[in-house]
Amino acid sequence: MGNLAKTGIATGLAIIFAVGLYLDSSKMSFEGYLLPRLLSAVIILLALGMFLEAWRCQCRATDSECAVEAPIDKTKAFVFVAMICAYIVGINWLGYFVATPAFIIGALHYLKAMTWKGTLLLAVGFTLFVYLLFVSFLHLPIPLGPME
């Protein structure tokens, strides 16, 4: 996707966000809505400015701001984000001690980052380290799931 298209989507989303909150502010008193409404207007103006800037940049192909980005592996990024989602959902249902090693093993195996032995050692070691650090040392809560 080109820079102009990406900026166009971002502009659209920013305007929807600003208009949505502007409309929601109709139920508020003057003290409640004054700053949000001002900010809505500023966001809409800046979003349009951002799109115009991208459009100008597109017209001047030699502009350094339009430089081509280094290639990225979109599939890998997408799968990794899906794994993060699964981890967040999983930690709520299965608890920290199941979801965390499973996430580390799954992610490292998919990314081909380490050998199986190293992956297993890191999964167990890091899970225990974080538990000891947060719970035993700092007395902070972690999502233990069914173990709570």
Place this chain on the structure above:
Amino acid sequence: MFDANVMAGLMNVLTPFNLLAVVAGTAMGLFVGAMPGLSATMAIALLLPLTFNMPPATGLSMLASLYMGAMYGGSISAILIRTPGTPAAAATVMDGFPMAEKGQAGKALGVSLTASLFGGVFSSIVLLTVAPALGKVAVEFGPVELFGVAIFGMTIIGSLSQGSAIKGLLSGAIGLMLAMVGMGPITGSPRFTFGMIELYSGVSYIVALIGLFSIPQAIRLVEKEEVVGKAITNFRDRMLPTLSELKGLMPTILRSSVIGTVTGIIPGTGGDTACWFGYNEAKRFSKDKDKFGTGIPEGVAASEAANNAVVGGALIPTITLGIPGSSATAILMGGLMVHGIMPGPTLMTEHAGITYTLIWAVMFSNVAMFIEGLFFTRAAIHVTKVKNKVLAPIIVILCVIGAFAINNSMFDVAVMFLFGIMGYFMDKIGMPTAPMVVGLILGQMLDTSLHQSLKIGHGSLMIFYDNRICFWLLVLSGLSILQATPFFSHCKRLLQKNQPE
């Protein structure tokens, strides 16, 4: 009163627990900075939840020391593997790696360490002397001046952000808008909560900054193939420069220290700007301009003194006015707020004990960095070899557990993830995330001061004109926006054209 506070801060930082926090924070920063995949900002964001149960002075000392340690740590990978560990060490590569290739890796690291020490100490002295003086002025500020400060902070951070100023300003405006979510400070009624009880207390900036600074970084580590280039895996030469070598380097180190401190004071600019500024000025002043880039100690010293000097400089507007000088200090501000301390003019009076402890911690972290650097630099070489793909899931786990630990809430984890995804896409269109965090922090102050000012002025906007400090701050805000517009560059071109040759 201020002298007593300075001494109290010194005594406080010298307690064993606080000293331990400084030493531990610096060591963590050194190792984190040495890993090319991790930035100082992200490391502070990830460490923030760990400081919740610590006394505020201890937690903040640890975070500030980590920031200082990471500035030197970044130079280790810059010198040895030609990849800056942090963006602030980008200019160190220019002469650091050629020196390492010539068999002077130890010397390059030693020059970097010594220059970092001098730069850091210089900026700490400036912080210790300027911050109290500025704090005395700032403490007189009322709602009208605070409104001016908030507007000035937002516009300057937005317009001086790297890349497009419009995107920086938009990011800040969205951050301000998100800060409106929750109970209104004046009306006490909920705004933009959409019936969700979890949003009544607003969007947590800590959760937001963990997501914005860490999740995009984790995804970036995964999506890009790691390029393993030429690397120096060890060094045997002497690290510290001799006295005569140091004498020769001093003008460069001092110049860069001033540059770094001043760059740090300007909100929105950080170590990444200062290192290039320091390097270019060293080259400009040098008699041997051609030698820069071939592996000379001056090149390393110029960049490293500047990036470490940024730390103290960036803390000056953060502590005195509540405007963060860099994204890392924005997170430090979040750290203050976690402990119920509102950044701004009252820091130098109501929370003087904590503030002066933090200032002294910055000073002592330089010494800790120097000693630890001498002993642990060889060990830190090993962490430069950690694969990015191993770091990515570890970052995610620390984000999830850290976000949960704030309020024992999975809702916060979901919000953190949403901010993370938003940060990733913002990065894709070149929109900086730091102004958004600053917007989230300053939003409530802006809202409150706006309404209080209007009440003082009986509803008239002339109150902002009649108050001289606010008026000039608003004029400066206008100028900072103007300098970012095409109109300004057009005027600049016209002026250059009209100049006689």
